[in-house]
Amino acid sequence: MIKILKSFISYFGKKKEIFLINSDKDKDFVISLIENQDLIAIDTEFEWRKTYFPILSLIQIATKKYIFLIDCVECKNLEWLKKILESHKKLIVFHSVRSDATVLNTNLKIKVKNAYDVQIAEKKINGGEILNYGNLVKNYFSINLDKSETNSNWLKRPLNEKQLSYAANDVNYLLELYQKQIKILKKQNIKNDAFLEIKKEVQLGNQELYISRLKKLKKYSKFEKKLFMWRENFAKKQNIPPTQIFKNNLLKTLAKELNKKDFNEKNLNKILKDSFILRKLIEDMT
Numbered sequence: 001m002i003k004i005l006k007s008f009i010s011y012f013g014k015k016k017e018i019f020l021i022n023s024d025k026d027k028d029f030v031i032s033l034i035e036n037q038d039l040i041a042i043d044t045e046f047e048w049r050k051t052y053f054p055i056l057s058l059i060q061i062a063t064k065k066y067i068f069l070i071d072c073v074e075c076k077n078l079e080w081l082k083k084i085l086e087s088h089k090k091l092i093v094f095h096s097v098r099s100d101a102t103v104l105n106t107n108l109k110i111k112v113k114n115a116y117d118v119q120i121a122e123k124k125i126n127g128g129e130i131l132n133y134g135n136l137v138k139n140y141f142s143i144n145l146d147k148s149e150t151n152s153n154w155l156k157r158p159l160n161e162k163q164l165s166y167a168a169n170d171v172n173y174l175l176e177l178y179q180k181q182i183k184i185l186k187k188q189n190i191k192n193d194a195f196l197e198i199k200k201e202v203q204l205g206n207q208e209l210y211i212s213r214l215k216k217l218k219k220y221s222k223f224e225k226k227l228f229m230w231r232e233n234f235a236k237k238q239n240i241p242p243t244q245i246f247k248n249n250l251l252k253t254l255a256k257e258l259n260k261k262d263f264n265e266k267n268l269n270k271i272l273k274d275s276f277i278l279r280k281l282i283e284d285m286t
Helices: 024-034 080-085 097-108 118-126 133-141 161-172 174-187 191-206 209-215 222-238 248-260 268-273 275-285
Strands: 003-009 015-021 039-047 055-062 066-071 091-094 115-117
Touching: 015 024, 015 161, 024 066, 024 080, 039 097, 039 161, 039 174, 055 097, 055 161, 066 161, 080 097, 091 097, 091 174, 097 115, 097 191, 115 118, 115 191, 118 133, 118 174, 118 191, 133 174, 174 191, 209 222, 222 248
Parallel strands: 015 066, 039 091, 091 115
Antiparallel strands: 003 015, 039 055, 055 066
8 A cells, every 4th residue: 555654845845755655556656657757766775695686675766756665575566667667768867876777687677778877977077086875965965864774674574764764865866966967967078978887887787797796807717717607606596695605715726626636627517516516625625
């Protein structure tokens, strides 16, 4: 059932109604108010400490008039969001788009298409400094946001009033930041540069998790990269953090230990199929 949390009177003198969406029956209400909007803002709250994939808790969507807090734990069918969020006709405003794109992709198979990132835009504007959302809001609007709920338990239900207020604030100022920044980007003639960098971040968020991790292993051998991919696949199947199997700093050492036992790249695939052999070796090393 749709719950109106409160009316949000922002610094800009605009009243926004905040709705908690915690039932699949509410989808038509949300769709009716956002499907024709060509500019919306999005943020997500999630847990990503003990699993391979992030666990989505909330999707916050802001328009000029409304804020929707979509409870992704209570709502079981969110397929309707895919058409809206993958639309080329909508510009979606984020802060740190790669993170949110990753969460949307891994949880809902949503691949963001048309995005704007206030963090990347600000980096272009100020010459490279990366600012968090709270600092951006403070710099542009002289508002100090309460960030005390950043590390709270987002999977526990019911969410408390402080968490819901925090979540609403996290998306409330994104559209106004966009409007401020886009004027500066045009004035400095760096709008296209900003959008190109944003597009790259979106692509990174839309790809599988292992790809960006594997790219960091440029100086590693094929043998070591195969071990890395075994770890990724094993962690993915078990839905546990890869570092829970073994940390990156053990990768080269583990490869040396395997070579000592006359294992080599040719027969590694056979070894990896029998995960017990490798797991036992890892346990012995650690």
